[in-house]
Amino acid sequence: MATLTINNAGKKYGSVEVLNDISMELNDGELVVLLGSSGCGKSTLLNMIAGLESISSGDIRIDGEIVNDIHPKNRDIAMVFQSYALYPNMTVAKNISFGLEMRGVEKEKRDELVNSVAKMLQIDHLLNRKPAQLSGGQRQRVAMGRALVRRPKIFLFDEPLSNLDAKLRVEMRHEIKKLHTSLKATMVYVTHDQIEAMTLADRIAILKGGVVQQFATPAEIYSRPANMFVAGFVGSPSMNFLPVTVAQQGNEIGVHLAVQYQGKSENQFVPMRNNDKLSQLLGREVILGIRPEMITQLENAEKDLATLHCDVEVVEPTGADTLCIIKLAGKDSIARVSPIHACAPGESMGFALDISRACLFDPVTEELIS
Amino acid sequence: MANRDRLPGTDGKGRYIGRFLIYLTLAVFAIWYLAPLYVVVSTSFKDLAEIRGGALLSLPHEFNVSAWHKAWSQACIGVECTGLKPYFINSISMSVPAVLISTFLGSITGYALTKYRFRGANIIFSLMLFGCFIPFQVVILPMAQTLGMLGIANTVNGLILVHVVYGLGFTTLFFRNYYVSIPDDLVKAATIDGAGFFRIYWRIMLPLSPPIIVVTIIWQFTQIWNDFLFGASFTTGGAQPLTVALNNLINTTTGVKHYNIDMAAALIAAAPTLFVYIVAGRYFVRGLTAGSVKG
Numbered sequence: 015m016a017t018l019t020i021n022n023a024g025k026k027y028g029s030v031e032v033l034n035d036i037s038m039e040l041n042d043g044e045l046v047v048l049l050g051s052s053g054c055g056k057s058t059l060l061n062m063i064a065g066l067e068s069i070s071s072g073d074i075r076i077d078g079e080i081v082n083d084i085h086p087k088n089r090d091i092a093m094v095f096q097s098y099a100l101y102p103n104m105t106v107a108k109n110i111s112f113g114l115e116m117r118g119v120e121k122e123k124r125d126e127l128v129n130s131v132a133k134m135l136q137i138d139h140l141l142n143r144k145p146a147q148l149s150g151g152q153r154q155r156v157a158m159g160r161a162l163v164r165r166p167k168i169f170l171f172d173e174p175l176s177n178l179d180a181k182l183r184v185e186m187r188h189e190i191k192k193l194h195t196s197l198k199a200t201m202v203y204v205t206h207d208q209i210e211a212m213t214l215a216d217r218i219a220i221l222k223g224g225v226v227q228q229f230a231t232p233a234e235i236y237s238r239p240a241n242m243f244v245a246g247f248v249g250s251p252s253m254n255f256l257p258v259t260v261a262q263q264g265n266e267i268g269v270h271l272a273v274q275y276q277g278k279s280e281n282q283f284v285p286m287r288n289n290d291k292l293s294q295l296l297g298r299e300v301i302l303g304i305r306p307e308m309i310t311q312l313e314n315a316e317k318d319l320a321t322l323h324c325d326v327e328v329v330e331p332t333g334a335d336t337l338c339i340i341k342l343a344g345k346d347s348i349a350r351v352s353p354i355h356a357c358a359p360g361e362s363m364g365f366a367l368d369i370s371r372a373c374l375f376d377p378v379t380e381e382l383i384s
Numbered sequence: 385m386a387n388r389d390r391l392p393g394t395d396g397k398g399r400y401i402g403r404f405l406i407y408l409t410l411a412v413f414a415i416w417y418l419a420p421l422y423v424v425v426s427t428s429f430k431d432l433a434e435i436r437g438g439a440l441l442s443l444p445h446e447f448n449v450s451a452w453h454k455a456w457s458q459a460c461i462g463v464e465c466t467g468l469k470p471y472f473i474n475s476i477s478m479s480v481p482a483v484l485i486s487t488f489l490g491s492i493t494g495y496a497l498t499k500y501r502f503r504g505a506n507i508i509f510s511l512m513l514f515g516c517f518i519p520f521q522v523v524i525l526p527m528a529q530t531l532g533m534l535g536i537a538n539t540v541n542g543l544i545l546v547h548v549v550y551g552l553g554f555t556t557l558f559f560r561n562y563y564v565s566i567p568d569d570l571v572k573a574a575t576i577d578g579a580g581f582f583r584i585y586w587r588i589m590l591p592l593s594p595p596i597i598v599v600t601i602i603w604q605f606t607q608i609w610n611d612f613l614f615g616a617s618f619t620t621g622g623a624q625p626l627t628v629a630l631n632n633l634i635n636t637t638t639g640v641k642h643y644n645i646d647m648a649a650a651l652i653a654a655a656p657t658l659f660v661y662i663v664a665g666r667y668f669v670r671g672l673t674a675g676s677v678k679g
């Protein structure tokens with residue numbers, strides 16, 4: 015049970031700046047996911063929290079106490095590694111109890127703790143095996159057990175599921191979520207899988223090039239992404255970005271959208287609400303960010319949505335939904351429709367645009383405008 | 385029809401002729417290389433009269449171990465007629481500590497160089513590697529001065545120091561290259577678990593090291609046991625290792641040359657390295673090819 019505070023933390027390797035001015039605050043019992051693509055510095059930040067990497071600037075506090083110069087073993091944290099890092103020469107039981115042994119816990123007490131953790135993770139029948147004799151999922155559980163047994167203040171996970179196959183990954187994801195709910199421990203979880211991040215996190219910190227792009231709840235990140243990088247990174251299939259111009263028609267303000275209909279390009283006006291901010295942007299070029307599920311079939315759609323008709327180039331059934339690729343503002347865009355309403359490729363159909371949930375981005379800075 | 389299209393030489397007569405030629409060649413080379421060993425072994429069991437009778441390649445008429453006995457405990461080396469025994473003991477009491485110490489130090493330095501990338505680690509490693517390529521002859525003079533200053537010139541302990549220092553480059557290289565393949569995460573995990581430098585070494589690194597320990601021990605033992613130059617340079621008389629004594633034994637001629645004693649002495653000198661290879665040889669290859677640690 016602890017809070018974790020990171021103040022303007024930075025990391026340099028020689029002259030290479032890997033992390034820049036990272037600040038975030040974790041409440042007691044919160045699960046925060048660090049999300050970002052490969053090489054953005056997620057592991058580096060986690061290692062800095064753990065004390066395995068030095069902190070070049072700023073500070074990190076656990077429960078308000080600065081831990082910059084505190085040895086990893088005294089920070090009362092536990093870490094689960096992507097490679098699991100199980101000690102190959104020790105049995106599962108020894109692996110789990112090693113940390114306790116190093117802390118001078120007595121043998122009887124150790125055995126008791128190991129057994130209870132093993133039961134919880136359903137690995138009690140494997141205690142006498144060596145890591146090499148375990149499957150990937152079992153190794154993963156042992157690695158979790160090693161972290162859990164000490165009941166540390168903070169848990170750190172470095173892509174713990176990325177070596178598992180898809181099905182097992184989903185299962186373990188649920189278990190980690192359950193574990194977090196039952197332990198109510200503070201956790202930092204690193205991943206590059208946005209679905210993992212969305213499903214697990216209380217809050218997500220999105221990193222790019224060593225800078226935090228946004229630190230917010232999954233819902234907010236999804237609906238109000240701070241910039242185009244975040245918007246494109248979260249959500250699958252990813253958001254459509256359409257270059258449009260803000261215009262006025264009658265007393266309505268909206269955007270002009272070029273659509274491809276029956277082979278011809280047509281300019282269609284799509285009115286937008288919350289006009290106050292928009293009126294300042296009149297005549298400016300902006301990027302309209304609209305998620306696939308905001309473009310659906312006309313049938314059964316709510317009445318007050320904007321509508322447009324256009325040609326469907328490609329149809330991709332995914333099971334629950336069918337993705338239609340259409341040309342909007344000269345860009346291939348994805349619409350998500352229900353399979354029964356999807357037309358054949360090459361034909362045209364009507365779409366409803368839920369433009370009120372769309373985002374507008376500045377084309378130069380790529381930041382969210384409204 | 386398809387059968388006809390097999391690789392050339394895999395069917396019919398051609399196949400047998402090919403095989404025959406291969407085995408013939410192999411046999412010729414095997415005999416070529418084994419012949420000297422055969423001559424040495426068989427001569428060591430002959431008596432002088434038989435040797436003088438010629439017939440280098442014939443088997444001994446009767447199995448005669450007196451030459452072995454003499455080589456071990458009676459042959460004259462210089463003016464002392466003690467046989468090889470005291471020198472054999474010298475070599476053992478030099479090689480065993482030197483091998484163990486250099487192996488142990490090599491594994492510690494290898495561990496420190498790979499898992500604790502301190503500032504300048506690469507430079508230190510390059511310098512150690514450089515040490516492997518310094519010829520023996522170059523270090524003799526400075527080493528003699530060092531031994532003199534330390535007061536251990538002309539002693540077995542002096543030779544131990546020489547071999548430990550000279551071997552450290554090699555043992556470090558072996559262990560470093562092996563430890564590079566052990567994931568850093570293991571050390572990180574153990575650090576978080578609360579283990580320090582030496583605890584991680586004893587509890588995690590060392591238990592993973594047997595393959596490379598075997599390789600290093602074989603390598604070091606062969607080097608140190610067979611060393612002649614350091615032994616001849618830094619010791620005289622009673623402190624000499626076996627290789628130097630063997631040389632002196634063979635050069636000490638009083639009239640007739642006792643080929644049988646010379647051969648037996650050579651075999652005695654070679655026996656320990658052979659023994660180590662036979663006992664640990666299969667781990668040698670395994671250790672050299674051992675890759676990353678699974679799990």
Ligand SMILES: Nc1ncnc2c1ncn2[C@@H]1O[C@H](COP(=O)(O)OP(=O)(O)OP(=O)(O)O)[C@@H](O)[C@H]1O
Nearest residue numbers: 027030032050051052053054055056057058059206
């Ligand atoms: N010792 C080092 N010296 C110099 N640069 C380093 C060092 N270690 C890491 N880096 C750089 O720091 C950046 C961040 O590395 P990090 O391992 O934190 O990435 P990551 O976000 O965890 O990526 P992944 O998802 O692939 O694990 C990378 O660009 C990497 O090249």
Ligand SMILES: [Mg+2]
Nearest residue numbers: 056057058172
């Ligand atoms: Mg990483």
